[in-house]
Amino acid sequence: MRFMVIVKATADSEAGVMPSEELLAAMGQYNEELVAAGVMKAGEGLHPSSKGVRVKFSGSQRSVVDGPFMETKELIAGFWLWEVESLQACIDWVKRCPNPMPGDSEIEIRQIFEAEDFGAEFTPELREQEERLRVQMSKT
Template identity: 50%
Template sequence: MRFMIMVRANAQSESGAMPEESLVAAMAAFHETLAKAGVLLDANGLQPSAKGWRVRYCGGKRTVIDGPFAETKELIAGYTVIQVRSREEAMEWARRFPAPFGDAADGEIEVRPLYEFDDFEPSESIERFKALDAGLR
């Protein structure tokens, strides 16, 4: 089972300010532990929404909307993807995740399972996705 741990953005992460070295060190140590346990698939921080954009789909049309986006509580500042045996194991790893903006600052992470191919009914389209996935590994 794969899970994505998402770090919710805040005013600090949206300002573009780089995290303090102590936080980088804590994150590095945690991710090294994930890697040594063989569960880390990917992890990265995201630049502020001011450097991004959204594509809105409405009535068959696409509209590009440049950042920044006002609602920081709806934004993601970074993510970690893990592969574990169970929801409970994912929860144990999430409980060990360092406070995303330091121990003294408020922060929040969200953890959600990723869809697996077996979650879908067999189809030609799913087989196409499986072939793409195999080519990426």
């Protein structure tokens, strides 16, 4: 099972406060453990929302809204992509994580859809396209 593990933003991360050397070292060690266990597939920190934009869709119309975005609790400061055998295994790994932010912080776990989750609507042609795209992405 694949999961996106989402580090929620805080007022400090949104203000552009960078992690301490101690936290960077602890996270580096934690990431080493994840990679050695075959769990971590990707992971990155994100710039504050003040450097981002949102594209809003309304029918065929598109509009761009510049950051920063007000609801810090709804924002993402970073993420990992993990592959583990269960949600509980993912939870167990998250519990071992160093606190990603000074003070209070939160990590959200969301399972990633797999092809079989889509049922009959995901036709053989669409499955073939998906596989072809995954192969192409793995080569870059």
